[in-house]
Amino acid sequence: MDRRSFLLSMAGAGGLALLGQWDDVLAAPGRTTPLLVVVHLAGGNDGLNTIVPSDRAYRTARPTLALGDALPLRSGLGMNPAMAPLHALYQRRLVAVVNGVGYDHPNRSHFRSAEIWQTADPVGAPPYGWLGRYLDVSRQRGVCVDATLNRSLWAKGAPVLSVDTPEAFRFTHPDPVVESALSDLYRDSPPHLADTWHRLDDAVKRLGRLPKADGMPGTDAGKALRTVLQLMPTAQVYHVTVSGFDTHIDQRNRQAKVWQELSEALSAFWSALEARGLAVRTTLMLYSEFGRRVEENASGGTDHGTAGPVFLVGHGVRAGLSGAYPSLSDLDEGDLRHSVDFRSVYAGVLEGWLGTRARDVLGPHPPALPLFA
Amino acid sequence: MTTISDAIHLWRGAAFGAQGDVLQRTVAQGYETTVSELLQWDAAPGTEPPPATLVPPGIALTLVQVAALVGWWMNEMATTPHPLREKMVLFWHGHFTTSVVPVFSPGLLLRQNQTFRQHAAGRFEDILLAVATDPAMLVYLDGRENRKAHPNENFAREVMELFTLGIGHYTERDVKEVARALTGWKLGGLDGHAVFHPELHDDGVKHVLGHVGRFGLEDVVHIVATHPATARRVTGRLFRFLTGLDAPSQEADRLAATFTRTHGDMGAVLRTLLLGDAFRRARHGCRSPIEWLVNAMRVLDLRFEWLAWIDPLRVMGQLPFLPPSVKGWDDGPAWINTATLLDRVNFAARLSERPHAGLVSLVDQTTARTAVRGLLWALGMGDVRPATAARLEQVWTASQPEGPARTAQRLLTLALASPEFQMK
Numbered sequence: 001m002d003r004r005s006f007l008l009s010m011a012g013a014g015g016l017a018l019l020g021q022w023d024d025v026l027a028a029p030g031r032t033t034p035l036l037v038v039v040h041l042a043g044g045n046d047g048l049n050t051i052v053p054s055d056r057a058y059r060t061a062r063p064t065l066a067l068g069d070a071l072p073l074r075s076g077l078g079m080n081p082a083m084a085p086l087h088a089l090y091q092r093r094l095v096a097v098v099n100g101v102g103y104d105h106p107n108r109s110h111f112r113s114a115e116i117w118q119t120a121d122p123v124g125a126p127p128y129g130w131l132g133r134y135l136d137v138s139r140q141r142g143v144c145v146d147a148t149l150n151r152s153l154w155a156k157g158a159p160v161l162s163v164d165t166p167e168a169f170r171f172t173h174p175d176p177v178v179e180s181a182l183s184d185l186y187r188d189s190p191p192h193l194a195d196t197w198h199r200l201d202d203a204v205k206r207l208g209r210l211p212k213a214d215g216m217p218g219t220d221a222g223k224a225l226r227t228v229l230q231l232m233p234t235a236q237v238y239h240v241t242v243s244g245f246d247t248h249i250d251q252r253n254r255q256a257k258v259w260q261e262l263s264e265a266l267s268a269f270w271s272a273l274e275a276r277g278l279a280v281r282t283t284l285m286l287y288s289e290f291g292r293r294v295e296e297n298a299s300g301g302t303d304h305g306t307a308g309p310v311f312l313v314g315h316g317v318r319a320g321l322s323g324a325y326p327s328l329s330d331l332d333e334g335d336l337r338h339s340v341d342f343r344s345v346y347a348g349v350l351e352g353w354l355g356t357r358a359r360d361v362l363g364p365h366p367p368a369l370p371l372f373a
Numbered sequence: 374m375t376t377i378s379d380a381i382h383l384w385r386g387a388a389f390g391a392q393g394d395v396l397q398r399t400v401a402q403g404y405e406t407t408v409s410e411l412l413q414w415d416a417a418p419g420t421e422p423p424p425a426t427l428v429p430p431g432i433a434l435t436l437v438q439v440a441a442l443v444g445w446w447m448n449e450m451a452t453t454p455h456p457l458r459e460k461m462v463l464f465w466h467g468h469f470t471t472s473v474v475p476v477f478s479p480g481l482l483l484r485q486n487q488t489f490r491q492h493a494a495g496r497f498e499d500i501l502l503a504v505a506t507d508p509a510m511l512v513y514l515d516g517r518e519n520r521k522a523h524p525n526e527n528f529a530r531e532v533m534e535l536f537t538l539g540i541g542h543y544t545e546r547d548v549k550e551v552a553r554a555l556t557g558w559k560l561g562g563l564d565g566h567a568v569f570h571p572e573l574h575d576d577g578v579k580h581v582l583g584h585v586g587r588f589g590l591e592d593v594v595h596i597v598a599t600h601p602a603t604a605r606r607v608t609g610r611l612f613r614f615l616t617g618l619d620a621p622s623q624e625a626d627r628l629a630a631t632f633t634r635t636h637g638d639m640g641a642v643l644r645t646l647l648l649g650d651a652f653r654r655a656r657h658g659c660r661s662p663i664e665w666l667v668n669a670m671r672v673l674d675l676r677f678e679w680l681a682w683i684d685p686l687r688v689m690g691q692l693p694f695l696p697p698s699v700k701g702w703d704d705g706p707a708w709i710n711t712a713t714l715l716d717r718v719n720f721a722a723r724l725s726e727r728p729h730a731g732l733v734s735l736v737d738q739t740t741a742r743t744a745v746r747g748l749l750w751a752l753g754m755g756d757v758r759p760a761t762a763a764r765l766e767q768v769w770t771a772s773q774p775e776g777p778a779r780t781a782q783r784l785l786t787l788a789l790a791s792p793e794f795q796m797k
Contacts, residue, residue: 107540108530108545109530109534109540110700111540111700112540147688147690147710147712147713148690148707148710148713149710161711162710162711162712163711163712164688164712168688169712169715171715171718171719171722172719172722172723173719173722173723173726173786175722175783175786177768177771177772177783178722178768178783178786178787178790181764181765181767181768181787182718182787182790182791184760184764185760185761185764185787185791185792186792188758188760189792190657190792190796192659192706192709193709193714193792193795193796194792196709196710196711196714197714197792199711200711200714200715203711204715248527303526303527304526304527304530333545
């Protein structure tokens, strides 16, 4: 990659212009600043077995996978029973589900489709992510809970920190002589290295002073959301990835497991936010890079598909179901047709929750959905 | 005229780094001769793998078996007299991705690893064919479940998207047709060989990438292996793997042309690549965690501490046999971020905890300059910036009251954690 792309591919802190003037990543934004936690369900979550229809066509297409015991929502739709804790939040009118979300000319490659969702560009491959561009415009900060920086948060100048677990973020063999020497060695190194060291050094000092966050489950989803809890409210935008949704085989058990763990983690996360008084200013968004095909395959699973539901959780959302549930009879070669472009959801979040002009972040975009009350 | 900097760049790109004496020989005998030597290896399979991995497939995996497999291969990379061959094994491992987690059989993964070693610089079509019927791959990508009634498109898509052409060079219809052509293969018997069942194979006519015929697996392998997009993609990935940087477009053309002209001879591609100007100019790419650790193991004369080193290597982002996804690893600057750089610093400190007597005596000199120069030379870091050497000399001086062992510990930590050691 050329030098410019090299610089842009790293997390935040800008290129050369911001070296040495590192913005303090861990100082809190304003006390009424809305917070956004974006959760990527990695692998392509099967929407049909998440928000479950009651049509006969569903049971015909999925002789072994069709769920008959869904938790009731409305209009003949139900929720996968493994999602009971999330259903409980739904019943408290804290959950909005947007059905049939996708984009034209759907791509069924995990990487390309995730890239499309994360850059909000179905055609090109811009260097920045949509959350990164929002942070650049709003001059807010972002946190990615992961070992690598998620594409959504690739920003031109905004400070973004990627961290796996805060407790582990320390020098295991503390030695001021060594640390001082490393700071000197890295100061004059190529920008990617110099900048990474600077942010690392700064973050180690501050992450060593974070509060604990007990009560979260020890699952992958639980641990990731726990890290978000520990870091809140120091940044405005958080991105978390939960894996396990690529259910080509044995979907019944695998999807149930991953949704059960995620739902429990979300519920515990929400309770913790309420205890800390942060719930009123936090919205969660759950997305996946695509849904899955209508017919089950020969391995008790489903293959890569197209449209799927997006979830929003929070006090400010217009609770309930929106977006037309994809038709099971009018298919596109066995795949669902989307009715909502995912950028309408993004625009709805940008304008309705983050209070920013969607066009400044997304460029021209399909109409924003009224997602917030 | 081969400089020490050229030599270091060559050995870090084409191998896992080298110590001062090897670098000196490269300077003396020249770049081209060294490249020829690096490309020479006999058919020997390497050291014996641990017996724990020689269990029949289908037996559930244990942590001990995974660790043994990882440790064995890391030691192979650290001790082999044919490091370029091992780098190619690592390249193919990241290109034709499988992972312990869905496969659950160290025996199958080991066999695939040996296949990569056997074909390390052979013809691409041969290695693709071996991989397409390799049991570990069939299990990982659910090819095993590819039966006529519901051809599983997963394997077909990954073959074209990831192993050969890349996105944009095939259609969804090609995916479905290739899936049909790949039907009929299952894992058979206790030794886990792939077996073809004609009655489960769809032998109808398929249309694949502009070709028409009653294609089976070998036919599809040939079609995709000889597609021009494959030449460009595979050679481009190889350049990025070796340097951590993207090939300039002229170089990408040149390498693709070599691939096509030699019918996918990876040895020829390697020679062309390593002798080219683009490689010599492709400096300061980020080294991968495995390259970093194996180099450290080589220069510190360490063996892999299996179990203890598994997690540190994993959090650095690259545990062999456990790639994060079917895409393998993304070489280049993505290796270094706030989390992984901290991991390298901490691992450097850990590796330096008990330096062996030879390294301690290297720093036990009368002057800072002699000590630091000697140490950097031994570590194969003879081309560091003057400011780096000067800073290390300051640390040497400050550490004198605490004795040579502590001095060695600090200097080694700094060397392995330095910006220079992260780059090729």
